[in-house]
Amino acid sequence: MVFGEPFLSRIQVWHQTQEDYETDEGGSNNMKKRKTHRMLTMAIAFIMMVAAFPFQAGAASTTFINPVAPYSSADPHVMKHTDGYYYFVHTSQGWDKIDISRSTSLTGIGNGTRKTVFTKSPTYCTGSNCYSGNIWAPELNYINGAWYLYFSAGSSEANTPNQRMWVIRNTSANPLEGTWSAPIKLKDTADYWSIDHTVANINGQLYISWSEIAPNQPQRIMIAKMSSPTAISGRGTVISTPTNSWETSGSPVNEGPAFITHGSKVHLSFSASGCWTDDYKLGLLSANLTADLTVASNWTKSASPVFQKTASVFGPGHNSFVKSPDGTEDWIVYHANDGSGQGCAEQRTTRIQKITWNGDTPVFGTPVNPAAAVTRPSGEGTGDIYYRIKNRNSGKVMAVDVASTADGANILQWTYNGTGDQRWALDPVSGGFFRLRASHSGKVADVLNLSTADGADVIQWPNTGATNQQWSFISTNNQYFEIKNRNSGKLLDVTNGSLVDGGNIGQWSDLNNTVQQWIFERVN
Template identity: 30%
Template sequence: MRSSRRLLSLATALAVAAGTIVGPPAHAAAVTITNGTQFTDTSGNAVHAHGGGVLKVGAYYYWFGENRHPNNTFRAVSVYRSTDLRNWEFRNDVLTQSSAAELQSANIERPKVIYNAGTGRYVMWMHKENGTNYSEARAAVASSATVDGTYTYHGSFRPLGHMSRDITLYNDGGTAYMISAADENYDLHIYRLSSDYLTVAGLVGNFWNDAHREAPALFKRGSTYFMLTSGATGWSPNQARYATASSISGPWTGWTNVGDSTTFRSQPAFVLPIQGTTTTSYLYMGDRWAGASGGPVNDSQYVWLPITFPSSTSMSLSWAPSITVDTATGTVTANSPTYHRVTNRNSGRVMDVVSNSTADNAEVKQYGWNGGGNQRWEFQDAGGGYFRLVNQNSGKCLDVASGSTADGANIIQYTCGTGTNQQWQWAAIGGYHQLRARHSGKCLDVVNAGTGDGADIQQYTCGSGANQQWSRTAV
């Protein structure tokens, strides 16, 4: 018995040294995660893990990703940990500008980390550029003895002489692979890594010559490998496509569309298997890049959706405004949106997108309730106590035109983005609520307290008028 205890203590000590046991066991409950938002950590700060990946170590999921300066150059690779995938604790900036001379002015993108059981080290691969343009197209490598410790930078290079941009890693039972967008993003290469995972041992293949794909995410379900990618359209979102194979070395199928034409305005970053007591679910993790509307990377939002599988060799992705995740059981559930009619206290009429328009800049006015989708609004959590109001008919957001802060600024619908002129506080006042624009602090207001159909809606300095007071009813 004493020998057994000694062996158990030794095994535990070795596991701690290897980083495979981190902290006390944690029991996660089911949580709800809202899509199209900026996540915040347990200290209330924005989570900057853009283009990132997740590694589970012990009871914790570790999320690594890009943390950039306002000019989009490299600040750090930051890491957060969580047991439930919603409550993220900031752990460390594991790689920073001071980690190496060539990182002083650089772009570091899409960091991914895997564990090497043979060396006992965590190995990170990234896409590295010079911070000025995208002429370097290099892969970079760093490693650490602990998952969230300081990573030693080992340098950057072009794998086997090939350009290397968006990357991902995959550990296939101890044999590791790096997948890289190569040759100006026209090719997609699969490389086998060396036994220490620090360099490339060989090219497995270029299976999609001239496909012009990037943002690869590789995962395996059953006996099928899935390669999920996006098109190469800069910050602008596009149609995700996937290919499948029964072996990483191929043969691989051609590309199949998944999701909608913009992948719900996101780009793949990673696919996370969530293995629990009941099932294993596969979570699509995407970035809704702020760069698509001219914002800095650190204003980007996250889109996480459950992947479903119509067959063993096909996948499907559908939109959900929020998901419920239970890491204990392994279940991920898409939640259906709830729509509301938003009624003005003064007139009894509702907020309406004129003529059922689905176009940007369409006018928002008040009309009598008719049940149409152009009068139904989803309140999406935008963080910080604010909401985006998304129209059911168009999928566009309630917006203060041109981001104006002036009294009388027009209210329209516009493609949803990260602007605070699309974020509204639902503030209680005398049994009703005001809708206060985050960027201006002004209130949603029916012009001249009109009570008729077609009365215009504007923003105006908040007061006590009933024409600034609203109620919402689920429909």
């Protein structure tokens, strides 16, 4: 193989970089700087190592990573409308409002245009007629030319004694615009404690399913017909009670129903066990599409869970279903925790993945690991997905110095300003690793000279296919990740824990601290 100008110029850039370090002003950052003296044999070794890896050109993003919505996005519901947009709602942090997010892509739901359309009324609470707190599990539907936003609410008390079902209505073409009605209470003739309602037109009939606690009964799944999008007909029917051991971890619970149809079947997924446990999971009810769904005997419950925790995903549940952009795939949208013991708190994030079918029966698979490469939904396209990579300690993002497009330009941290040098595509390679590709230059994050030493600098360089340009993402169970280099096994690190713009980024052995923890936040 002939070692041409690109390889030789890289050695020259390396020498110049080291000279720049030596002439830089002193200070604590010099503690991790490498010495400039290197033997010629090291340069030759570097060339030989790079030559061993075939060049692989950067490509548009065909994959994405979970979660797709950040901290505190539990109870997610996504619907695909005829206007081409995806609409996303979830339980908000503080449980005091409802935001609607509108996105042109399913993977971009967490980064769509967002508007708060409902907030709690601190003074509205009379008996069981309360929406002064605990606003949970919204669902957005478009029915007969109007938008309906369903949610449960009650008083602000911790034990939620007054939780009931509500709906608001908007006739605007865009639910982020127009005026929403005052809340309308949804109840059957019993009007017991009720949450998590979902509404669907099944075979020409509008149905509502929800989770109820009646006196001396466990939390169970109900269903009823609706005479209109704002009115339930008669008393609901119990179609699932938590009796199996997998439905009773923490407490006997069935909640969070979600409809999906396929072929001749209608299915209703539901969440089982206490959401405060790692064992929150999904079960499945199934019936014939033409059956009267308010007849309990027409439903069959799965003998075991259909979707449950793994070694790296805890408490997956409270889902919705949505189609891919081209309508050929079904996707599950759900929340889960990264760590054990995180329960029903704000750590829950929204994730999505494709489900498949065995005849008319859905196959859920297992929850995908956080930051694993997932193939994008069919019809979404292959334009690049970019992320800002934010350091937990400093709050600053990974950037290329002065937005340089040159080979060997230094990578450092800077306050986010939206420029291309702060936007990174995650290009998957074999073994669960990624290249970090800068939007503005097309070059990738690279440990200089394939170094395995603590303090080695990280620069940008054209993709060579070498392992010093490949990184894995290791969950820290709090939505942040350690970013580990495949070649060295060292972590992406802000030198000396700098908090300032321009703080250098290099590699260092695992220190188990926030200086080496990063979060991926989608920016397009």
